[in-house]
Amino acid sequence: MSQTANTPGKKVTTKQPVSIKDVARLAEVSIATVSRCVNDPDRVRASTRNRVEAAILQTGYSPNPLAQSFRRGKTKVIMVVLPSVGDPFFTEVMKGLREVANASGYSLLINETQFNTMTADEIGAMVVSRQADGIVLLASVSPFGTAVLSSDNNRRLPVVVGCEIVSLQAAGYPSVHIDNQAAAIEVTDYLLELGHRRIAFIHGQESSLLTKDREDGYRLSMLAAGLSIEDGWVVGGNLTITGAIQATQKLLRHRHRPTAIFCANDEMAMGCMHAIKSAGLKIPQDVSVIGFDDVRYAAIMDPPLSSVRQPAKDIGEQVMLRLLGEIETGRSTDAEPVIVPHELVLRRSVAPPVD
Amino acid sequence: MSQTANTPGKKVTTKQPVSIKDVARLAEVSIATVSRCVNDPDRVRASTRNRVEAAILQTGYSPNPLAQSFRRGKTKVIMVVLPSVGDPFFTEVMKGLREVANASGYSLLINETQFNTMTADEIGAMVVSRQADGIVLLASVSPFGTAVLSSDNNRRLPVVVGCEIVSLQAAGYPSVHIDNQAAAIEVTDYLLELGHRRIAFIHGQESSLLTKDREDGYRLSMLAAGLSIEDGWVVGGNLTITGAIQATQKLLRHRHRPTAIFCANDEMAMGCMHAIKSAGLKIPQDVSVIGFDDVRYAAIMDPPLSSVRQPAKDIGEQVMLRLLGEIETGRSTDAEPVIVPHELVLRRSVAPPVD
DNA sequence: GTGTATAATGTAAACGTTTACAGTCATACC
DNA sequence: GGTATGACTGTAAACGTTTACATTATACAC
Numbered sequence: 001m002s003q004t005a006n007t008p009g010k011k012v013t014t015k016q017p018v019s020i021k022d023v024a025r026l027a028e029v030s031i032a033t034v035s036r037c038v039n040d041p042d043r044v045r046a047s048t049r050n051r052v053e054a055a056i057l058q059t060g061y062s063p064n065p066l067a068q069s070f071r072r073g074k075t076k077v078i079m080v081v082l083p084s085v086g087d088p089f090f091t092e093v094m095k096g097l098r099e100v101a102n103a104s105g106y107s108l109l110i111n112e113t114q115f116n117t118m119t120a121d122e123i124g125a126m127v128v129s130r131q132a133d134g135i136v137l138l139a140s141v142s143p144f145g146t147a148v149l150s151s152d153n154n155r156r157l158p159v160v161v162g163c164e165i166v167s168l169q170a171a172g173y174p175s176v177h178i179d180n181q182a183a184a185i186e187v188t189d190y191l192l193e194l195g196h197r198r199i200a201f202i203h204g205q206e207s208s209l210l211t212k213d214r215e216d217g218y219r220l221s222m223l224a225a226g227l228s229i230e231d232g233w234v235v236g237g238n239l240t241i242t243g244a245i246q247a248t249q250k251l252l253r254h255r256h257r258p259t260a261i262f263c264a265n266d267e268m269a270m271g272c273m274h275a276i277k278s279a280g281l282k283i284p285q286d287v288s289v290i291g292f293d294d295v296r297y298a299a300i301m302d303p304p305l306s307s308v309r310q311p312a313k314d315i316g317e318q319v320m321l322r323l324l325g326e327i328e329t330g331r332s333t334d335a336e337p338v339i340v341p342h343e344l345v346l347r348r349s350v351a352p353p354v355d
Numbered sequence: 356m357s358q359t360a361n362t363p364g365k366k367v368t369t370k371q372p373v374s375i376k377d378v379a380r381l382a383e384v385s386i387a388t389v390s391r392c393v394n395d396p397d398r399v400r401a402s403t404r405n406r407v408e409a410a411i412l413q414t415g416y417s418p419n420p421l422a423q424s425f426r427r428g429k430t431k432v433i434m435v436v437l438p439s440v441g442d443p444f445f446t447e448v449m450k451g452l453r454e455v456a457n458a459s460g461y462s463l464l465i466n467e468t469q470f471n472t473m474t475a476d477e478i479g480a481m482v483v484s485r486q487a488d489g490i491v492l493l494a495s496v497s498p499f500g501t502a503v504l505s506s507d508n509n510r511r512l513p514v515v516v517g518c519e520i521v522s523l524q525a526a527g528y529p530s531v532h533i534d535n536q537a538a539a540i541e542v543t544d545y546l547l548e549l550g551h552r553r554i555a556f557i558h559g560q561e562s563s564l565l566t567k568d569r570e571d572g573y574r575l576s577m578l579a580a581g582l583s584i585e586d587g588w589v590v591g592g593n594l595t596i597t598g599a600i601q602a603t604q605k606l607l608r609h610r611h612r613p614t615a616i617f618c619a620n621d622e623m624a625m626g627c628m629h630a631i632k633s634a635g636l637k638i639p640q641d642v643s644v645i646g647f648d649d650v651r652y653a654a655i656m657d658p659p660l661s662s663v664r665q666p667a668k669d670i671g672e673q674v675m676l677r678l679l680g681e682i683e684t685g686r687s688t689d690a691e692p693v694i695v696p697h698e699l700v701l702r703r704s705v706a707p708p709v710d
Numbered sequence: 711g712t713g714t715a716t717a718a719t720g721t722a723a724a725c726g727t728t729t730a731c732a733g734t735c736a737t738a739c740c
Numbered sequence: 741g742g743t744a745t746g747a748c749t750g751t752a753a754a755c756g757t758t759t760a761c762a763t764t765a766t767a768c769a770c
Contacts, residue, residue, distance in 0.1 A: 019727090021726080030749065033749060033750075036748095036749090043749095045747080048749080064726055066726080066727095067425055067726035067755095068728085069424070070421045070755065071728055072728075075421065085440055085446055107466075111462075131462075274657075296596060297596075299629075300625060301657075302632060375756065375757065385720045387721080387758080388718085390758060391759095400717080418756080418757070419755090421756080422756035423756080423757060423758085425725065426756075427725090
């Protein structure tokens, strides 16, 4: 039916959308009454309400959200800042975020930092303006960004941090995360128990603080066991498959080749496994591999990948609940971090060392 | 510094943000001049411009985007509707979408349908309102949604369809996609050439049209080869790993067990591979597997997964370019679909059948 | 110096809501 | 029948911009 309107090059139809005025005129009431009908129906008499509702139906009126946002000073939008939407772990967190947000009528505006600190500054800029009613931070932002976030220059936006980013917690933001360090200690302890002595660690990025606690846990556990970490046993995998492949190749060439590799996330563990098998080595007989996050692919790797399960969706839900609470009450919540439980999921990618 | 403002339960600081009026007062000009300084600096004399800019700096003014959106009737937001942000293929498409959008100052509002047709209706609702300046559709929407989209009830929003959704193209929307059917024919022809005769197909969902063309291609190729498709050789995998595992288990129990399984996307192919190996069968010796999309995990599967590469990021870029073109010019672009090239990527998950 | 063209700036309306306040009207009570 | 009360509705201001139009200042030619 609208095919003609769709002819290439033709002006798009731009019939004026109906406004509250049109409804008011048709129902023969003031615009205030229409507004009340929409927002607080109990405050208008049934008979007039019916008239107005009929007019709304007839005109097909729906309030202009732009005008509402403007007038109310609320956007009903939450900004989510994360390193990469591609990571299955963050995908899962976002599922929780989204469900809770949608249930309260909020939309999600997603901002990938793509491991790029430049864009973190842009986040700061967005924060100053009132593009969103609140922010979920799943990524570390540049110092400047942090400064802007915590400045009192403007209306201070509600922010909740998901996962663990130390610098932001220090800035007093509430957060929800597992105890990354404790989990990493468990992982390393477990490998040590199996008899591994040469354990390597593939971390994320130098600049990113995302996997810092996990690295600390690894180091602490090794230290506690009286083992020294050789030069070249801790390498960066850039949080990507290709980065992890290169990192693993380095590890396999090491003069003291590790018997176990602990990857700071599953994405890298998947690359790591591939590199090991491509080098003609067997998992776990030659090298054990363990990841972090327990993404949905971990269980179907060959062999199935051991990992640390985070309650990703829960984290998302709780983060959003705290954030919305802060937004709706106008009060900042307790900044005490919420620690959610993790779980070591043991699968067949790990075994005692053979030598 | 703002630690006190952050004490739990305490009112959040809400210092009034500076408006254009504050700047005007300080610079001793009218608000119109300030506005011009910001939007069209050449139209104000250098001396006054300097005064205004100093005032802007001093006050820390930045225009209220809500007011701008309201006044201009533009949100600088593009809505993206897709089945699941978790799928690595869509992730890649979104990378292209995002890059182009950001370059022009647009943000992305993401809407997952989660294979849920209910939410598709909500999309319709969002469309009628002016939440976004345009829409990218990567998912099929319910009939009602389509109706709303194409209705002339209100200002018709620019829409571009990514990937292939027949019903929407029929509605006259421009689209960018590969030739899914031709690609699926190539895949099936290739398997036939290798000598396979018992070829199964795992499709997406009954309701979703996303993989319909691929299924058609498979059927056409089989038909052309004079082969009949036995009952139970075409099963639904729900586009998920677990769905594909169940589907594969069904296939493996079939009285005429397929020697090759063609999965409508890589996510399902990964689940399929896992199910085959779990059943104690070898890939490709016992069963060949081929996927679709060539996501980043395909190459690191064991064995590496053959697939059909789509230029996912390109698709995203082109979709967004068309959409922004339509938005900025106010004219709908040529509705003729843009077909981008695909490529059969052969890896070790496929071999001739042994029997 | 006058006149004219043009540049620079100011005035004020408009965008579509929400909402404080004022007004109207019906009801109930005396 | 007057009055108080409360329910309902209307009036108009406000939110922070942008922009058409009006006004004033400047530059330039004679």
